[in-house]
Structures are given as structure tokens and as C-alpha cells.
Amino acid sequence: MSGRAWKFGDGISTDNIAPGRYFHLRSNLPELSKHCLEDAREDFTSNVAEGDFVVAGKNFGLGSSREHAPIIIKMKGIRAIIAKSFARIFFRNCINIGLPAVMLDTDEIQDGDRLEIDLSGGKVIDHSTAKNLKFPPLPIEMTSILREGGLIPFVKKYGDLRF
């Protein structure tokens, strides 16, 4: 199953992803998700499809700790976020809600490329360029959380934080 790459630049902040002017929609996530990334790329929310990928540069998700940011990206159907690097809190938030976030040199990927991700194999397959792009494995804690679909299902299953 492949999806389209939606490319973004460096330093996309959580204010880009879930702008503060929609603060009143934080408890109405379906409505908030209609504004996902709209200040960074106008065509994103109306055209993104289930199984697509967000592909970005450095320090994706910097700024606020608002978990609403990765949640609305996930609600738009994004399969994984691929970036050169992530801001710390955003990265944890992605894993905690079961949204894969992987790091590799995204200069290799063009906007609109058809991508597929092999999480356990540690690679992104770019069907448009016929390239395999490898990414380093996540820490054990994060792979364990992702395997259960997020931190809440993990804690529900094991009753504790034990990896």
C-alpha cells in the first residue's frame, strides 16, 4: 500500500500544524483537523488521502507540547511522518498516539512521490524513484509503545511502564 508524499520544509512548528487561533476547537478535533498545517501548505487538508505521508526537513513539530498537533495529522489519514529530525516533545507525542515518526534524509524524496513504509524493516520505499531509504530503529520503549498502538493501550495491557 503506497501513499503520496506531502513535502514540507525545515522548522514546521506546532503553530503551523494546529494554529492558536483555533484554540477554541481543541475539544472538537474533527473540526480542528480541517485546519491542519494550513498556514504551511494551503492544499494539504483538502487533498490529503488516507495512507499518505508527511515528509519534512529539520526540527519538525517544534514549539508547543500540544498533542492535538500529531493527533490531527493522524486524523487526516497520515500513515507516518518522515523528517530529517523532530522536536523532542512532538516526537514523543507521535509515538504515544501510535503515529510512526521516522528520521532520514528527506532530500531524497520529492513532493508527490509514492511511498511505502516498512517499519520493522527500517526502510521507506520510494516507488517513484525506486529507492530504498533506510532509517535507524527507534528505541525499544518506542517500538514497544508503537506495537500496541500507543501509550494508553500499552499501559492498559501491561498495567505499568515496563519495557
Add this chain to the structure above:
Amino acid sequence: MGKTLAEKIVGTHTERPVVAGESVIAKVDYAFTHDASGPLVVSQLKELGSDKVFDPKRVIVFIDHAVPSPRRENSNDQALLKIWAESRGVNFHGAGTGICHQVLAERYASPNTLIVGTDSHSVMAGALASFATGMGATDVAVSMSLGKTWLRVPETLRFILNGTLPSGVYAKDVILYIIGILGGDGATYKAMEFSGSVVDKMEMHERLTLSNMVVEAGAKVGLIASDSNTRRYLETRGREETFLEIHPDSDAHYENTFEITATDLSPMVSFPHSVDNVKSMEEIGEVKINEVFVGSCTNARLEDLQIVASILDGKQIDSNVRLIVTPASGETYATAVKDGTISTLLDAGALVTPSGCGACFGALGGIPADNEAIFTTTNRNFIGRTGNPSASTYLGSPATAAATALRGMIADPREVI
């Protein structure tokens, strides 16, 4: 080998001592949330099937973002949080008490504690030698339920601030200078630790500003050893019993050490649209400003308002500028009323709002018009941060904000203090 502050504090919250780089399960002393993320925390706790929190005395809910509530949706979120907090018996601070980080410093944070909050500026309590860090709603919900969290013990970047701060240069200028050097991701996953003669002399209100902004370089915590100034701050808060002396070992391992001579620094301004786009006052040309905002957890403490008032005393702000002042806490506000600071600000033409996050995050409290330029004492200037994606945001110290309000363009505070 000796230990950094981060290793020492985390190591007292785990079953055994820790070193940088390892992942640990650590005991949490306080877990807090606010009206921006609290409803999500509550829904995650429900999802967890957890009926109660690990210790109600160690869980805190603040209403600080949308205050006073501008919309029905915000009011409903706040009502939900109040009911939840009361039913669980946890600490609840309603609208007007102040910004969570400021109230946390005033009433909760103390040396050698471990604090998690659903806000990136939770790092501010690092000024009190607290390993305080921001996390998302799910992480904090789990901490509230289990009383612990998992984290990677961070490597530490050490900043030794030598010399003396020149007149007109403050902690805000120092931290902007450092972020300019590091870049917006230069400290990602790491601890930043501040020491040196400048930090030794800094009172708590300045140290809090240093620690507050480490997250703008990506850092996990911004730590300062506890000393006689920390003790005095806690004494004035009636919390002297929480004082504990904690400092890094002299043979601790640092990933990198930066020595900065403060004597050479100028006032700094962060230009749109990233915090690390920092220029010194000498590099700044004419930048017209429509609104000046003195507020946020970064720089709206009593001493910050007093600096602004001392510069504006007996003067009028530029007729083309709106000056909005939002005190960091209700206590700050009340004291600033009693000591005359607020009346000086009002006489100079300021608009003073109730305490809260105010115009910092773009939902209320001073949203700029299209294409306007806003100078703020806050911590972020990303596109859309102030609620209008076509506006430009500049960051600097309260003194620079006051000088700017007088001239209607970014101005050097050294010419007016």
C-alpha cells in the same frame, strides 16, 4: 566520574543512580496540566480506565490560557476541568491565579524535584534546580495515573556566564544570544545547565527567564544549581523547608561547555519567524512596531513590570503603538497594583489585562491586525503564533519593549534607562 545536575536529580527518582544516555523509569513529584491540554488529559485518563490519580496533592490543574474565557467552547473546557479536579481532589487554580509556570515557581517547584507538565515551558522550574520538562497530554495522563514516567537521561550542555551584565542587558538577552548560537534545535534531547558569576548574582526572576526559553533550542530541561538565592526565594514564598542544596560535581561529564563573557553582550532581538533568528541591537535598523506586549511566563514577573514602569514613568507611549501588559500571576498583579507599578503603566498609556498567558499564544489578549508588527517579551515568534499568520513578531526584554513602546519602533533600552 561525577554527575551533572540532570543525572543527580533524575538519579534520586529512580531505583539506582543514572548516567546520561540511559532510559529510565522515574518517579514524578508533580504532574500538571492546564486548559489548553487538560481536556485531552482527562479523556486519556478515562481511556486508560483509571478512576483516580496517584496522589491528588501532586496533581495540579491550572486555568491560564483562555482567561477570562472569550468563547463558549473555552468556558466548557474550563468547567469540565474544574469538575474533574474537584471530583479527584487535585489542586485547582482557576482563572486569574496566573500562568501555570509562574504559579508553579511560586508555590510548588523546589530543588531536586521531578515535574512533568503539558506545556513546553515547564522547563522554567529548572531555575529552582527542578528537573521539570514538558510532555504531551498522554504522557502526563500516564504520570498522573502511575506517578512515574519514562525518559532518557539527557547529556548536558554547560553554559558558564562570566563577567557582569551591562546596564540594559538582562537574562532575556543572554538566553536569546545563546539560542542564536545553538539554533532552534541545537540542544534537542539535551539538558542545558547554567552557571558562572552572572548566574550566581541573578535573582530568581532572572533565572526563571533563562530556564524558560531553553526549549526554544530544543532542550529537555534548563537547570541551575540551588544556592543562597534559591533559598531566599523559597523563604520569601514561605517554603524554606523545601530548600535543598544541589549542584553538579566538579568532575561531571559535559557534552560541551560554552563560556560566554556577559560584559560584551548587547540587548538582543529575535526577528521573525524563528526564535533563533537573533540580532544584537547594533545590527537592527528601523523596524516600525504596532503593538508591544509585555507578558507570558518568560517575562511578566513583578520585576519585569517594574523595569517597564521605571522606563515609562512620567512619559507617554508612541501614539501609533498599543502597549498591552499581562502580569504573570494574580499575585504579581496585586503587588504591582499596591506598589504603584500598574498606575505608572496606565498613566503612560498601557492597557493592563488580567493575569494569564494572554497574547502569547494567539487566541486572545491582543491579536495583531493583518501585516502588523508586534514586539513581545514572550518566547516564540513562529508564523501565526500571535493569532494572525500575516503578522510579524519580534522578541526581546521588558526594557527593550518599554523603549520600543516609547518610540514606536524597536529601540535601544540603554538610551532610556
